[in-house]
Amino acid sequence: MVFKYRPIFNWNFFRRNLRRAKIFPILLASLGVVWIVVQQMRLWNLSSLKSMTETFGDELRREMERLIIVNESDDTWRNLGVNDWRGFSAYLETRPEVVLEEDDSLIYAGSTWGFIRIISIVPVSAASTQLACSFRYHSTANHTTILKKPSIRTELVAFGENFGMYYSAAYILCPLPYPNEALPPGAQLPVGLTVSINRDRSTDSPDPTDFITIRYPKPQATNEKSFAVCVQPFHHHFDKVDDLIAFIEYYRMMGVNRFTFYRDSVTSGVDRVLDYYSRLNVAVVLHWKLQDLYDFERNLRVDGIYAALNDCLYRSVFYDGYRYVLGVDVDEYIVPRRHDNFTEMMEHLNPEGAGITGAWIFRNVFYYLMYDDDLVTLSPGTPRMNFHSKTRRWERTNPPHDRSKFIVQGRDVVELGNHRIWKLKRTWSLFTRFKETAVDPDVGTSNHYRFCETEIDTCWHRKSIIDRTAHRFTHKLGLRVKNIYRTIFPGNYR
Ligand SMILES: *[C@@H]1O[C@H](CO)[C@@H](O)[C@H](O)[C@H]1NC(C)=O
Numbered sequence: 115m116v117f118k119y120r121p122i123f124n125w126n127f128f129r130r131n132l133r134r135a136k137i138f139p140i141l142l143a144s145l146g147v148v149w150i151v152v153q154q155m156r157l158w159n160l161s162s163l164k165s166m167t168e169t170f171g172d173e174l175r176r177e178m179e180r181l182i183i184v185n186e187s188d189d190t191w192r193n194l195g196v197n198d199w200r201g202f203s204a205y206l207e208t209r210p211e212v213v214l215e216e217d218d219s220l221i222y223a224g225s226t227w228g229f230i231r232i233i234s235i236v237p238v239s240a241a242s243t244q245l246a247c248s249f250r251y252h253s254t255a256n257h258t259t260i261l262k263k264p265s266i267r268t269e270l271v272a273f274g275e276n277f278g279m280y281y282s283a284a285y286i287l288c289p290l291p292y293p294n295e296a297l298p299p300g301a302q303l304p305v306g307l308t309v310s311i312n313r314d315r316s317t318d319s320p321d322p323t324d325f326i327t328i329r330y331p332k333p334q335a336t337n338e339k340s341f342a343v344c345v346q347p348f349h350h351h352f353d354k355v356d357d358l359i360a361f362i363e364y365y366r367m368m369g370v371n372r373f374t375f376y377r378d379s380v381t382s383g384v385d386r387v388l389d390y391y392s393r394l395n396v397a398v399v400l401h402w403k404l405q406d407l408y409d410f411e412r413n414l415r416v417d418g419i420y421a422a423l424n425d426c427l428y429r430s431v432f433y434d435g436y437r438y439v440l441g442v443d444v445d446e447y448i449v450p451r452r453h454d455n456f457t458e459m460m461e462h463l464n465p466e467g468a469g470i471t472g473a474w475i476f477r478n479v480f481y482y483l484m485y486d487d488d489l490v491t492l493s494p495g496t497p498r499m500n501f502h503s504k505t506r507r508w509e510r511t512n513p514p515h516d517r518s519k520f521i522v523q524g525r526d527v528v529e530l531g532n533h534r535i536w537k538l539k540r541t542w543s544l545f546t547r548f549k550e551t552a553v554d555p556d557v558g559t560s561n562h563y564r565f566c567e568t569e570i571d572t573c574w575h576r577k578s579i580i581d582r583t584a585h586r587f588t589h590k591l592g593l594r595v596k597n598i599y600r601t602i603f604p605g606n607y608r
């Protein structure tokens with residue numbers, strides 16, 4: 115047997131390692147110092163941005179209150195001064211964490227303290243084009259003044275779900291001029307803006323119809339603004355009148371008081387429903403006619419769905435002052451399984467409203483329409499509702515992000531997708547962002563009433579169960595739907 119001899123004490127070995135051993139703590143300490151310095155700089159930047167916003171805040175709020183509020187239904191797709199780029203709406207962004215992330219030199223260069231976010235559709239390949247932003251001011255006399263500044267950048271939206279299409283939804287970010295940069299006396303906030311390709315075009319003035327109205331926070335009424343619903347565009351003669359009424363009434367019962375609809379193409383029956391709820395001030399219906407150059411699912415995802423969903427986020431939260439935004443489609447019901455409504459459920463999920471969760475993902479449960487109707491009936495004359503009649507479901511609950519739907523706390527979110535949140539705001543700490551959380555299916559699910567999404571035989575072979583959770587709500591819902599139906603279609607009540 116051979117023993118390998120090793121001296122117990124080797125002086126050279128010890129010296130070599132001692133040197134190395136000393137380096138580690140020093141390295142660690144330096145990294146620590148760097149981290150503290152960077153973190154402190156970030157905090158300092160964020161505080162100065164915050165105090166800048168507060169300094170300008172009161173002054174600008176007074177001006178915002180004087181601005182003429184342009185009807186939301188006047189927003190429409192506009193040409194921009196760049197080939198096939200189009201812009202729909204524009205919102206003020208002053209969240210310090212978001213402003214700092216877009217350009218951390220902003221506050222050194224003294225160029226801005228906030229920016230305007232244009233909801234747009236752009237060719238993916240041209241997104242890095244440098245643009246000039248033209249801001250329009252109203253002066254006291256009725257002529258307008260234009261101020262130009264280079265754009266910050268163009269950011270593709272929900273690009274992870276773009277499926278290689280030629281066009282994508284995008285945010286065009288333009289720096290908000292300082293109040294004292296504005297030329298006309300008495301006006302500090304631009305009322306509209308547009309963009310063009312950045313050449314020296316100091317002499318030209320953009321076509322007046324190319325300007326997009328900037329939506330500043332709307333002066334607030336006192337009523338509670340908790341939950342707003344966002345629905346993807348209605349296209350191809352959307353005609354589901356009964357489903358739409360049941361959908362709206364269900365979400366109103368749960369505590370929603372704003373719905374934003376993007377109207378591309380619907381039947382006259384659906385228009386009557388939309389008109390009814392617009393007059394009630396429950397729905398905002400936007401004209402969503404995309405130009406012909408955009409081709410459904412050939413060069414642009416589903417009728418500009420991501421531009422619509424993110425427009426709705428900024429419109430509901432940063433224009434209209436809502437706290438929570440729901441992303442759902444007309445056949446999807448986010449159902450609380452323990453609580454009576456969304457207020458109660460969100461108090462459970464977001465107890466102090468102070469955690470770092472900014473988005474709650476509700477897992478998808480399929481209630482296929484091919485299954486037989488439940489035999490439990492509602493009061494006579496109630497229109498048939500899938501939400502009540504379909505109680506057989508696929509036993510499996512889809513994993514989070516697989517057809518999931520969500521409720522987000524709007525102030526913490528930057529970019530929505532259809533089944534997930536693509537970007538949440540950074541926190542004040544260096545490495546963290548607000549988070550998405552998957553909701554326990556015992557607390558809430560997204561119940562999805564639709565045809566089998568694959569081969570029908572595959573669906574028939576899936577293990578199904580009866581789940582009547584919805585019946586907690588459907589008797590009351592049925593009465594509401596019956597009343598609304600009679601009001602909107604008095605002559606043709608079934
Ligand atoms: C804005 O909407 C209101 C009510 O919705 C309407 O009375 C008014 O005429 C609209 N204004 C314009 C300029 O379209």
Ligand SMILES: *[C@@H]1O[C@H](CO)[C@@H](O)[C@H](O)[C@H]1NC(C)=O
Pocket residue numbers: 255256257
């Ligand atoms: C303002 O515009 C109106 C209508 O366009 C015009 O009649 C009026 O003369 C203008 N006033 C001034 C001071 O330019």
Ligand SMILES: *[C@@H]1O[C@H](CO)[C@@H](O)[C@H](O)[C@H]1NC(C)=O
Pocket residue numbers: 367368369454455457458
């Ligand atoms: C939500 O449910 C609770 C408990 O049933 C009730 O007290 C509250 O009024 C409801 N809120 C809304 C907005 O319906």
